[in-house]
Amino acid sequence: MDIKFLKGVGEKRAEAFEKIGIKSLDDFINFIPRAYLKKIPVRQIPQNLSENTLVSGEIIDIRFPRKDNQPLEVTLYDKSGSVEIPIFGASEFRSKQFRLKENFLFWIKIDKENFSSKLKISYRDHIKINPSDALDAGFLKYSYIPIYELSGILKKTWIKPLLLSKIVFNAFSTLIKSDPEYIKETLPDEFLKEYGLISKKEAVLRINFPVEFSDIETARKRLAFEELFYLELILALKKKSTENEKKGITFNRNVADLTNEFKSILPFKLTSAQIRVMNEIYKDMRSDKCMNRLLQGDVGSGKTIVAVFSILVARENGYQSAFMCPTEILAEQHYRNISELLKPLGVNITLLVGAQKKKHREEILNDIRSGKSEIIIGTHALIQEKVEFKNLGFVVIDEQHKFGVMQRAKLKEKGLNPDVLVMTATPIPRTLSMTYYGDLDVSVIDELPANRIPVITALRKDTDKQKIYDFIRSQIKKGRQIYIIYPIIDESEKLDLKSAEENYLLLKNNIFREYKVGMVHGRILWYEKDEVMEDFKNKKLNILVSTTVIEVGIDIPNATVMIIEEAQRFGLSQLHQLRGRVGRGAEQSYCILVAKNLDEVSAKRLNILCETNDGFKIAEADMEIRGPGEFFGIRQSGALNFSCTDLSKDKQILETARNAAFRIIEEDFQLRKPEHIIIKNAFLKNFRNSLYLMEIA
Ligand code: ADP
Ligand code: MG
Numbered sequence: 001m002d003i004k005f006l007k008g009v010g011e012k013r014a015e016a017f018e019k020i021g022i023k024s025l026d027d028f029i030n031f032i033p034r035a036y037l038k039k040i041p042v043r044q045i046p047q048n049l050s051e052n053t054l055v056s057g058e059i060i061d062i063r064f065p066r067k068d069n070q071p072l073e074v075t076l077y078d079k080s081g082s083v084e085i086p087i088f089g090a091s092e093f094r095s096k097q098f099r100l101k102e103n104f105l106f107w108i109k110i111d112k113e114n115f116s117s118k119l120k121i122s123y124r125d126h127i128k129i130n131p132s133d134a135l136d137a138g139f140l141k142y143s144y145i146p147i148y149e150l151s152g153i154l155k156k157t158w159i160k161p162l163l164l165s166k167i168v169f170n171a172f173s174t175l176i177k178s179d180p181e182y183i184k185e186t187l188p189d190e191f192l193k194e195y196g197l198i199s200k201k202e203a204v205l206r207i208n209f210p211v212e213f214s215d216i217e218t219a220r221k222r223l224a225f226e227e228l229f230y231l232e233l234i235l236a237l238k239k240k241s242t243e244n245e246k247k248g249i250t251f252n253r254n255v256a257d258l259t260n261e262f263k264s265i266l267p268f269k270l271t272s273a274q275i276r277v278m279n280e281i282y283k284d285m286r287s288d289k290c291m292n293r294l295l296q297g298d299v300g301s302g303k304t305i306v307a308v309f310s311i312l313v314a315r316e317n318g319y320q321s322a323f324m325c326p327t328e329i330l331a332e333q334h335y336r337n338i339s340e341l342l343k344p345l346g347v348n349i350t351l352l353v354g355a356q357k358k359k360h361r362e363e364i365l366n367d368i369r370s371g372k373s374e375i376i377i378g379t380h381a382l383i384q385e386k387v388e389f390k391n392l393g394f395v396v397i398d399e400q401h402k403f404g405v406m407q408r409a410k411l412k413e414k415g416l417n418p419d420v421l422v423m424t425a426t427p428i429p430r431t432l433s434m435t436y437y438g439d440l441d442v443s444v445i446d447e448l449p450a451n452r453i454p455v456i457t458a459l460r461k462d463t464d465k466q467k468i469y470d471f472i473r474s475q476i477k478k479g480r481q482i483y484i485i486y487p488i489i490d491e492s493e494k495l496d497l498k499s500a501e502e503n504y505l506l507l508k509n510n511i512f513r514e515y516k517v518g519m520v521h522g523r524i525l526w527y528e529k530d531e532v533m534e535d536f537k538n539k540k541l542n543i544l545v546s547t548t549v550i551e552v553g554i555d556i557p558n559a560t561v562m563i564i565e566e567a568q569r570f571g572l573s574q575l576h577q578l579r580g581r582v583g584r585g586a587e588q589s590y591c592i593l594v595a596k597n598l599d600e601v602s603a604k605r606l607n608i609l610c611e612t613n614d615g616f617k618i619a620e621a622d623m624e625i626r627g628p629g630e631f632f633g634i635r636q637s638g639a640l641n642f643s644c645t646d647l648s649k650d651k652q653i654l655e656t657a658r659n660a661a662f663r664i665i666e667e668d669f670q671l672r673k674p675e676h677i678i679i680k681n682a683f684l685k686n687f688r689n690s691l692y693l694m695e696i697a
Contacts, residue, residue: 051110268449311394348372465594
């Protein structure tokens with residue numbers, strides 16, 4: 001049935017509903033309330049709470065305002081008592097809607113009047129109810145009424161919250177009346193039994209119109225399971241189909257000599273976690289399966305060296321490797337460090353970034369095409385059309401969360417099914433990695449090199465500057481170097497840039513004029529950045545003032561102090577990354593978070609950093625505070641726009657749903673078994689469009 005025939009809808013509103021994706025009655029099945037209001041008898045109106053509630057009854061008195069600033073007052077009677085509801089600013093049209101002896105449902109907010117014991121009742125919304133109408137009576141029977149998101153489009157058609165609730169109620173009543181089995185089951189019977197889930201129909205009806213309060217959570221959990229199960233099913237399908245279809249390269253040359261040689265050039269002993277993940281990667285490389293592996297490890301855990309070894313394995317087998325970084329500074333650093341490390345092996349390494357001189361660039365492109373370049377390190381310049389590889393066999397994407405899906409795919413396309421290693425230092429909460437990277441294999445470095453001393457982190461006020469400066473001086477006297485970070489989250493923010501530059505000049509020419517101070521930010525040219533970074537690395541600068549361009553990857557062990565100005569403007573994981581720039585050597589390092597006008601919430605947030613150095617804990621906390629979508633800035637991708645799932649509390653459900661999905665795809669890839677028909681049908685009906693998710697990662 002077209003929803004315009006639904007009571008309370010009509011032509012105009014039907015159009016508005018269509019714009020938010022509700023075209024037919026069954027679309028209401030996926031329309032989930034965001035809150036509930038409890039209906040209570042008038043007698044039970046709480047005496048001291050600040051609470052939103054519903055009351056219903058008959059109007060027994062109406063008093064119209066005599067002056068403009070007076071409210072319209074209606075008295076509502078419900079057998080248990082009566083209550084006077086003042087309505088301020090009611091138009092004449094509105095006032096006339098209320099008639100004596102008619103029945104209404106009111107949404108009111110009850111507060112205690114300041115400095116007196118008198119109750120204050122504020123009007124929120126109302127809807128007329130006709131108790132002799134079966135639909136209305138049915139609606140009134142529920143003691144919890146759902147409240148839905150009222151998008152702007154709907155508001156424009158004068159739909160108010162209670163009217164929307166009633167429209168949804170009418171929609172469900174109509175659906176059920178036309179066919180009691182209209183809301184089809186989407187999960188196999190065994191699932192419901194095995195995991196203790198209620199049926200789809202029950203869940204949909206109860207999440208919208210709960211009888212008991214506990215119905216809401218029971219229903220939500222069932223719907224969350226479904227949401228997660230089908231998401232994981234997509235990921236399992238994707239993983240299985242890549243495994244089935246695309247044969248990867250088999251890097252099967254013996255690497256015993258290479259391994260020994262590699263060990264001999266390393267200036268340190270590998271941690272056991274590094275060795276473990278190297279083996280995991282190597283195993284994938286030797287098989288004919290196309291590797292898609294995520295290497296996760298906290299800042300400073302030593303991911304680069306793991307990538308370098310894998311690249312050498314590829315080279316040993318005659319293949320080129322590409323190593324893509326999100327910033328020029330980082331590409332440059334990797335280029336320099338890896339060249340230095342691999343000098344004894346005589347490897348041909350090339351740097352490719354955006355702003356290289358044309359002639360030089362032509363040479364580089366030629367070398368990549370001819371295969372003379374064996375390892376190509378660069379920025380997203382690597383994925384430009386003109387870049388052609390001779391035989392790209394291995395791809396590393398560093399700080400992969402900084403890249404978009406398309407960028408990662410493009411680099412991969414430059415080779416013929418190369419093995420892919422994506423690395424991230426942004427610790428991802430386990431629940432998120434299971435959903436977002438669900439089709440990748442994951443390796444984790446869960447151990448820091450032994451020589452590390454945990455960074456000491458403190459939160460300081462803007463007014464403590466003098467002490468901070470003294471501290472900086474004492475560290476410089478010991479020969480250490482300092483980072484000072486200013487918040488330019490978006491490098492096009494001119495105001496922020498201006499203030500950072502002013503601060504830089506003040507530090508350089510005034511406060512620290514006895515020391516060498518340098519600055520980098522995203523708007524200076526790469527070779528200038530490079531020069532400054534080189535100077536800092538070679539200890540020609542004592543202090544480096546920077547924006548977040550040094551957030552990821554930068555590795556200068558002699559720097560021991562990280563000062564972050566206006567720390568409250570950064571996300572927790574970002575702060576953890578920045579902090580990861582220090583504590584990379586054997587000296588005690590410090591991170592000082594400086595905040596202006598700190599409110600309680602920000603203080604609580606920033607204190608998490610002072611309490612722990614564990615990136616995973618920080619990421620979990622960050623996710624709880626900001627929500628999973630925000631966390632990755634992927635809200636727009638739709639991938640994590642759940643309507644019922646709350647990743648911060650549904651870990652258990654996620655794990656169960658994931659295991660179930662992967663198990664089913666493992667045993668019945670085509671979903672042909674009779675017991676899986678229900679899954680196949682639900683998948684094709686509801687999730688076919690979600691196939692775009694296949695694009696992810
Ligand atoms: P990240 O995982 O953050 O990318 P890097 O790969 O940059 O970390 O390594 C951080 C620093 O630790 C580098 O200076 C690197 O040379 C050093 N490093 C890596 N592995 C070890 C190890 N096993 N022992 C000591 N130092 C190590
Ligand atoms: Mg790194």
